[in-house]
Amino acid sequence: MSVLARSVGNAFRNKVRTAAVVAVLAVAIGLALAMLVANQAVGAKVQELNASVGTVLTVNPAGGQGFEGGGEPLTTEQATAAAAVPNVSAVVGTSSLRLRNATEAAAQAAAGQTGQGGPGGQGGQGGPGGQAAATLTTSLTAAVDAGTLGNRNQQSNGTTGSGSTTQPMRSLPITATGIGAEVDSTGKALTIAEGAGLGDYTAESTNALLGTTLAEKNNLSIGSTFTINDQAYTVAGLFDAGTSFGNNAVYVTLPTAQALAGTPTELSSMIVTVNSLENVDSTKAALQDALGTDKADVTQGQNLETAVSSLGSVKNISFIAFVAALATAGLIILLIMVMLVRERRREIGVLKAIGAPNRTIGLQFVLEALVLAALGSAAGAVIAAFASSGIASALISTNSTSTTPAATAGRGMPGGVPGGGAGFPGGGQGGNPFGGASQLLTSVTASASPEVIAAGVAAVFGVAIIGALVPALLTARIRPIEVLRGE
Amino acid sequence: MIEVKNLVRTFNSGDRTIKPVNDVSFVLEQGTLASIVGKSGSGKSTLLSLLGALDKPTSGDVVVNGVSLAGMPDAKLTEYRRRDIGFVFQQFNLIPNLSAVDNVMLPMEFAGMRKAARQQRAKDLLEQVQLVQDKHDRRINRLSGGEQQRVAIARALANEPKLILADEPTGNLDEQTGDHIISLLSALSRDHNTTILVVTHDRALANKTDRRFRLQQGKLTEEPVRPRAAVPVTA
Structure with a gap:
């Protein structure tokens, strides 16, 4: 033998004791691993947030934002x-058009409207009265029904014109944005669900990217065409x-949008990416x-910063919890x-007496x-696999309730129009990252990555080795007769 | 040859100092079968554990084949116990969850013997101490006291030690098995030139030894013995 x-x-000498030891170990190890996993998940999310939107600054014309306000264009x-x-x-220019x-539009014109020349205007960024340059016609129909918010917003914007007749419910304008890189109007990378991107975003092109719902509404797929100002564009993605x-929404290349607007050197906004969060x-x-x-x-995503910092505090909490759980697991092991070694002092004495070297x-x-720790770790990993997502989402959901009001405020209109949200065209121009951020926050779920589990288990084994080795060697160093004589 | 020189072992019990071994000296030639008799608590077991390097003397020395144990580091003492000493404990001190064969194999494993060889030798030794074959693979805690005693003796013989120290080796055995163990020890000392020192209350055993010592209040005295009678070996 x-x-x-x-x-x-x-290890299996006393089955009841072994089962109890393994159960206690499993709970301690499982808790430590769950905390480690939660910590990793939150850490990864913080990093992702920092990388994507945390370092983005948005530059708008002084006094204007989106289709609101006034001033001189960039x-x-x-x-x-x-x-x-x-x-x-990186600096990415955008040029926004209203389609x-x-x-x-023809029907409205026929109804005696003055077209888009309403006061105050939707196209504020072109200066007072300059909105015509950025409002174009298209064959597309908006995917969002105007609804109560849409009608109210447009009335307050004056687009229903002077006619006192109540207009039937109409579709909303569509925002087309010319972009200098494959990012959306908030600086986040576009998620291409189907097809491809536009390739060179700094050259004019007749390709366009459509939102999934917009394409569905208009029965368009990859390769289909639609028109902007009677010019045909192909759906590339x-x-x-x-x-x-x-x-x-529609995305086209920046020069395309500038050409359509007739303002080749103008930008609606710039998305500036800073190299690190510290430098923002x-x-x-x-x-x-x-x-x-x-x-x-x-402008900077102030509220996002709050979100990131509160996520950061969750990360710290979960890290402290991990350290505490690991320390507890270590102490238990x-x-x-x-105790196990102590219980078997006499056996150690016998082994010494018949000539077993200390190292044996x-x-x-x-x-x-190690056998006990392996069993405990295996059971603990199973516990962690079940517990970690629950723990992580508990940590994140506490966090997101505090950021939701901030996100809503971020999406509010510059003009103080109540309601916020998507019903108001252009409202999201400066504030959209917050919507994205809150989505990210709620979608943080922990998954047990193999490296993390391995690191945790290695720590557990290290503690188990020390816990067994030190008392065993201390006992082995005593004269055998002292141990054999018993207490 | 084992030389014991002015061996003293003291214990502090509260504010009293007790001396179970007080200035003991004797010399045993290699191959001698000797016994120590004495009352309970006279220090016999303490003396035996000093000789077996399980304990360290307060003063004095044990010299085995010219090598002094007093100055030996712990690792060397372990090696001495493994290679030169076979110890039969009063309470057997076997590993309870291992089988009889595994227990006998342990000292050979520590000595680095190959598995097949030590398994064979363990079985042979168990045969020698008359443990029936179907109990060889039985766990120690399923064996009777007498059977455990025989396994303990077989374990003591495992590495062919030069010195066997036995604490009441026949105490738990019936007369017949006890006689057999005595014959076995006697044959070992004669045929393998093994020095055997036995602590016993058993008059029959004490009378069959070459030399007989009596320990009284820590002092050792030798008693005269008749010339050793031939003991038939049945194993």
Whole structure:
């Protein structure tokens, strides 16, 4: 019988005790692993948030945002100036267009409307009265029904014109955005659900990306064509923005949109990516200086920062919980091993008396400890697999309730129009990251990655080895007769 | 040859100091079968554990074949116990969850003997101490006291030690098996030149030894013995 066989045999010597020891170990290890997994999951999400939207600054014309406000448009020179600011890793220009259904526009015109020339206007960024340049006709019909919010918003915007006749429910305008890279109007990478991207975003092209719901509404698929201002465009890809509002949109390349608007050097907004989260504040100030406070408004996802920092605190909490759970697991294993070895002092004395070297005794008890720890870890991993997603989502949901009001506020209209949300065209221009962020927050779910489990189990085994080795060797060092004589 | 020189072992019991072994000296030639008799608590077991390097003397020395145990480091003492000593304990001290064969194999495993060889030798030794074959693979805690005693003796013989120290080796055995064990020990000392020191209350055993010592209040005295009678060996 070898040392190994003896150790395994000893581990199962007392089955009730072995079962109890394994159960206690499993709970402790499972808890530690669950915390580690939760910590990793939250950490990964924080990193992802930081990487995607946390470092993004949005530059809008001073006094204007989306289709609201006024002031002078941004220019491509300003984009070049922005790119020259230190720590800026990318500048993506966007050019927003408002598309109206051609049939409907014609019908409205026939009804005696003055077209899009209503006061105050939807196309605020082009300066007062300049909205005509950015409002175009299309063959597309919006995927979102106007509903109560849409009608109310458009009335308040004056687009229903001077006629006192109540217009029947009409479809909403569609926002077409020219983009200088494959990102949406908030700087997040576009999720292409079908087809391909637009390739070179800095050249004019007759390809376009449509939101999934918009394409469905208009019975369009990859390769289908539609028109903007009577010019045909081909659907190159479908994207999924994750929201109904986000999917009721068209993306074309930046030069295409600029050409359609007739303003080749103008930009509606710039999405500036900073190289790291630490540099965001300083870069924001530098950017504001470089562009001039009277020319541009630089905004940052303030509320997102709060979300990230509260996620960060969850990460810290779960890390502390992991350390505490691991320390507890370690202590339990240590004490159990000390007890097991202590219980068998006499056996150690006998082995010593018949000539067992200390290392053989140490090895025997370490192997025995490893057998118990292996069983405990296996059971603990199963517990962790079930518990970790629950624990992680509990941690995240607590967090997201605190960020939801912030997100809603972020989506509010510059003009103070109540309601917020997707029903208001252009409302999401500056504030959309928050909607995305809250979605990310709620979707954090922990999955037990093999490396994490392996690291946790290795720590557990290390503690088990020490817990068995130290008391075994301490006992083995005593004169055999002291041990054999008993207490 | 084993030389014991002015061996003293003291224990502190509260504020009293007791001396179970007090200035003991004797010399045993290799191959001698000797016995120590004495009352319970006279220090016989303590003396035996000092000789077997299970304990360290307060003063004095044990010299085995010219090597002093007093100055030996622990690792060397372990090796001495493994290679040169066979110990039969009063309470057997077998590993309860191992089989008889596994228990006998343990010292050979520590000595690095190959598995097949030690298994064969373990079975032979168990045969020698008359443990029936179907009990060889039985766990120790399923064996009777007498059977455990025989397994303990077989384990003591495992590494062919030069010195066997036995604490009441026949105490738990019936007369017949006890006689057999005595014959076996006697034959070992004669045929294998093994020195055997037995602590016993058993007059029959004590009378068959070459030399007989009496331990009284820590002091050792030798008693005269008749010339050793030939003991028939049945194994």
